[in-house]
Amino acid sequence: MTARWHILGVGAIGGLFACRLQSGGADVTLLSRDCEEASRELVLKHTISERFHFPQQTITSNQDPIEHLLVCTKAWAVESAIKAVAPRLSATSVVVLLCNGMGLAEAVAPVIGEAQLVVGSTTSGCRRSSEGELIVSGDGSTQLGMLDSSPAPTWLSAWRQGVPEFEWETGIRSVLLGKVALNAVINPLTALHGVTNGNLMQPPLQAITEDVIKEVQSLLCSADAGEIASALPTQVRAVCNSTAANHSSMRVDMESGRRTEIDAIVGWLLSSLIPHPPATPILSELYDAVKEREPEVLDA
Ligand code: KPL
Numbered sequence: 001m002t003a004r005w006h007i008l009g010v011g012a013i014g015g016l017f018a019c020r021l022q023s024g025g026a027d028v029t030l031l032s033r034d035c036e037e038a039s040r041e042l043v044l045k046h047t048i049s050e051r052f053h054f055p056q057q058t059i060t061s062n063q064d065p066i067e068h069l070l071v072c073t074k075a076w077a078v079e080s081a082i083k084a085v086a087p088r089l090s091a092t093s094v095v096v097l098l099c100n101g102m103g104l105a106e107a108v109a110p111v112i113g114e115a116q117l118v119v120g121s122t123t124s125g126c127r128r129s130s131e132g133e134l135i136v137s138g139d140g141s142t143q144l145g146m147l148d149s150s151p152a153p154t155w156l157s158a159w160r161q162g163v164p165e166f167e168w169e170t171g172i173r174s175v176l177l178g179k180v181a182l183n184a185v186i187n188p189l190t191a192l193h194g195v196t197n198g199n200l201m202q203p204p205l206q207a208i209t210e211d212v213i214k215e216v217q218s219l220l221c222s223a224d225a226g227e228i229a230s231a232l233p234t235q236v237r238a239v240c241n242s243t244a245a246n247h248s249s250m251r252v253d254m255e256s257g258r259r260t261e262i263d264a265i266v267g268w269l270l271s272s273l274i275p276h277p278p279a280t281p282i283l284s285e286l287y288d289a290v291k292e293r294e295p296e297v298l299d300a
Helices: 010-022 075-088 104-108 157-162 174-195 197-201 207-223 227-243 249-255 262-271 283-292
Strands: 006-007 028-031 038-047 049-058 067-072 092-097 114-121 123-128 135-139 140-146 166-168
Touching: 006 075, 010 028, 010 038, 010 049, 010 067, 010 135, 028 197, 075 104, 075 114, 075 123, 075 140, 075 262, 092 104, 104 114, 114 123, 135 283, 140 174, 166 262, 174 207, 174 227, 174 249, 174 262, 174 283, 197 207, 197 227, 207 227, 207 262, 249 283, 262 283
Parallel strands: 006 028, 006 067, 028 049, 038 135, 067 092, 092 114, 140 166
Antiparallel strands: 038 049, 114 140, 123 135
């Protein structure tokens, strides 16, 4: 039977996964906050250019049940976005969070009732061109899993067929911790210096990148995540190289005058990972510098 997926948060990553799931055989509908159009075309440019067509619903216009919901909103918008569709969820629904940052599952759990919550991580590189096309700069890898380490569910077919380097992961918390550590290194530096991800691997920013990696490693080691800490330098290098031309999501947000995900990324590492974190002066300074640049009136 064809799986039905609704996508909430159709930015670069949400759009990319909408195309990937449709390619994998799923029946995909886009959810929009304000767009009245009943359908939408997305153009995906990778090695070739492809056009995908989707039905579209405004979040509140339709009350049909949602079977599978993929959430790709900004971290700070996840809770309110899911609240808006919560009446369409039931005990048989699946909600997949594919967002940057940590602490989101805990915030969302009370909102989704008995629906099943799945969390995920991707290192896929994708940006939107000024014409709105989705430009893929790196396939990356994508993992989904449940925080209680449940084995793979039966609805993964479209993911396995449409998403490159996809895996179901029973140790998803470690994957998310690795990703938040990676984002804590790459995102604030690229945003504050206005550079591409690849620039972090070259002088003059290579030295500060290495210093930030060391501070993030010290946080991870104090939280008994030594293995993730050891893998971090290689991970940062690999992602900076595979998405070298990319603007990180935090850079894009900052340059567009939007709220960033600094709280769910660096804020979480500094305040929620462990009760008594070691001193991380550079990371704390980066956090403050990004907060200073956040717009005063936050968009929703
Ligand atoms: O997740 C990302 C982001 O920009 O938020 C990376 C992996 C750094 C790719 O740009």
